[in-house]
Amino acid sequence: MSLEHFYYPKSIAIIGASNNPAKAGYQIANNMIRLGFEGEIYFINPKEDIIFGKKAYDSLLDIEGKVDLIEIIIPAKGVLEVFRQAEQRGDVRAAIIMASGFAETGIPENIQMEKDMLEIAHRAGIRVFGPNCVGVMNTENNLDTTFAADIAQRPGGMSVISQSGSIGAAILMFTCDQPVPMGFCKWGHVGNMSDVTTEELLKYYRDDPKTKVIAMYMEGMTDARSFFETAKEVTPQKPMIVLKVGRSEIGSVAAASHTGSLAGADKVFDGAFRQTGVLRADTVEELVDTAKAFSMLDQLPKGNRVAILTEAGGPGVISMDEIGSHKEVRMAKFSNETNARLKEILPPMALISHPDGYVDMTAGADGPQHAEALEAILRDEGVDAVLLLSVPPTFLVPPAIAEAVNSKMPLAKELGKPVFACFLAGNWIKEAHIMMENNGIPTFEMPQRAARALVNMIKHSAYLRDLQIGE
């Protein structure tokens, strides 16, 4: 049975919805109402008559309409009774359990309670997220079963799996903060995985036509073999980026306490991620940056040869450092014609192909020179992708450069060569970043972040090519 009933329920019953703003049950109800979930919403709380203007039911059994999905916000001890009621109803297909206090505590009676819950669930055909989870989001039908704050639902290509509700929410807040909010598709926090596992959710995203790229925050895995086997089935279909924490010894102890799963030897994970085509991110920023690139672009670079076109030396050097530390990527080597053309276009002080693939136009370059140099580089057959950097001086306003660069984007798309950009810094360049993102150029806050996202995209593209050769 698929996870459709979690992500596309026709109706949801929220057991423990509340009128008290200090309770999670209030915030979840608020999120569902505020976002305008497209299905039926039922609130259940025997102590209330009305919640958010809707009738509050005493029990699941009192609801006359059909109930697809239930979300249980009440403490652990009340959960079994809810499952009994769900079984009695016969229509419930999916359940999200927020409470902790089950098998993860190691206490025999709690372990038994989880067993009993699962027994009913299996018998009644109910799939379970949790315990100890905040559930799901889906921007297609405005579903949000979490108590996360301030998240705007905007459709996008990235789907998220998080082993931490808070980091999962933070990822979405960062997506809202991009120059052009990148949005997301689906989001899931599976908690203790008594039933639905990370692996099953990964496969669901793989098969989901709306998901373009999968971003995952991981603290540990219960079954490494199963995880990597799944990853190997996912990555040929969709890029998968994982921020796996617990790198250091004490970090992994903390991770194990938090999610109850073993962190394991970090270097072994590194190798396994690489072999299964998973892009491992070091930071939340890298996770979001890389997912943004995949979610914005429909074409992967055809090869691994990068050109850097910069208006300022410092950002150029910083991004070269990043490019130079990944053996899967190399700097492009321009043809003699391209070098000659660049010399013709650019100010006399410009540094061209020194080192190969690197062009420092200097602060003397104006908007048209940016555009013409970009065109010359895009047309070079030795170039697969371009990284464009600038610290616009006051006499060259950022939107003017953005406009010049944007004028070459039809050509870039025609040639299938991605252009990544980073202008520095602060509010000074914000409008330029928005203009470029609206034209299909992913932009980044810092040059090394732009370079890393591009490197990740090239790694994925190379992984796919290697698979084809291997076939």
Next chain:
Amino acid sequence: MSLEHFYYPKSIAIIGASNNPAKAGYQIANNMIRLGFEGEIYFINPKEDIIFGKKAYDSLLDIEGKVDLIEIIIPAKGVLEVFRQAEQRGDVRAAIIMASGFAETGIPENIQMEKDMLEIAHRAGIRVFGPNCVGVMNTENNLDTTFAADIAQRPGGMSVISQSGSIGAAILMFTCDQPVPMGFCKWGHVGNMSDVTTEELLKYYRDDPKTKVIAMYMEGMTDARSFFETAKEVTPQKPMIVLKVGRSEIGSVAAASHTGSLAGADKVFDGAFRQTGVLRADTVEELVDTAKAFSMLDQLPKGNRVAILTEAGGPGVISMDEIGSHKEVRMAKFSNETNARLKEILPPMALISHPDGYVDMTAGADGPQHAEALEAILRDEGVDAVLLLSVPPTFLVPPAIAEAVNSKMPLAKELGKPVFACFLAGNWIKEAHIMMENNGIPTFEMPQRAARALVNMIKHSAYLRDLQIGE
């Protein structure tokens, strides 16, 4: 002769000031006028009568008042004549040369031109920044000889040395973007260092009473021995953070082209930085984050024992990973009393001292619990610094937590224990970060960045203690 005439000139003559917004000479004039430089400003351009409402002189020789500092924005070939005029005047003490095209080109006649320029300068007692540099800034007298855009001058404790004008400007733009703009003290870009070197500027900052911390962006060094000997003299007096790029091979080639200095073997640099007490930053973010912590706080942690107090597991694990990867820092071990007190204060699901020094209060913790737990940890004699993390759920609004935390800051200051904070994420927590920064808590965008800045502060503190023991 000191560098006072660069940073505290009574008057400045700008040779090449312009009314044409497309020229650097316009933007520099604009910056000086816009910021309201406190001394006399003279504009020199024989083609103009009036620039920014002020008389434009034909030549340096026409200025009747005294001229302390000259900034030369005209092309290289005109520079010698300006120096001859400056010598003839006899009052000029300092010169900033923006043009490139001197010794760095390797062309014999350009090398000779630089020699001739320096000969006059030495004879006339004129110190030189550059060639190929944008000069200085000083927030004390609103001096800005650069053409950087959009930089608000606000006094702060950080002074900057940059080998890239653009990254140097970007650093300041990031300081403006902090929750509470952190400001800066002095800024310098020495360019090709025909006369004034990085080392001399470092010593000037070391002796400058307004500078609390030195942040440096470095692409290479011409004389490594001299640099590290200077660093060794600076770091016992003031913390010094260096972002040294050119880590990878191609990155170092690009760096050498940009600044004309050798990048050298990166691991050797790593060791030399450590031995001379320099904090090496990996990114611009880390450079600014760390400088912010030093510039905000007057007390260093007394030891290396860190406690993490978090409301959400994910950020806790991420920061533990960072702490765990630096051998100079370790997690605190609470006393039995502290553990008992935390158990009393916090929700039953809270994870206390698992691992040591780590407290996950869980999303159930309210404002008063944040405050009381922070107090209990601060009072523990085994704790030297606290890292506070939160992903505030909607039912616990960020400013309420900030207020609770702020109430314990008088205690933290009394005990001399720094508190660092990171709330996640986006606009949702911005006000809380501002409130905390106004109470002496440096805040950071991401948990690993907060942890890294704290680690750096602890490393500096440990370096100073080791020096004392060595004496």
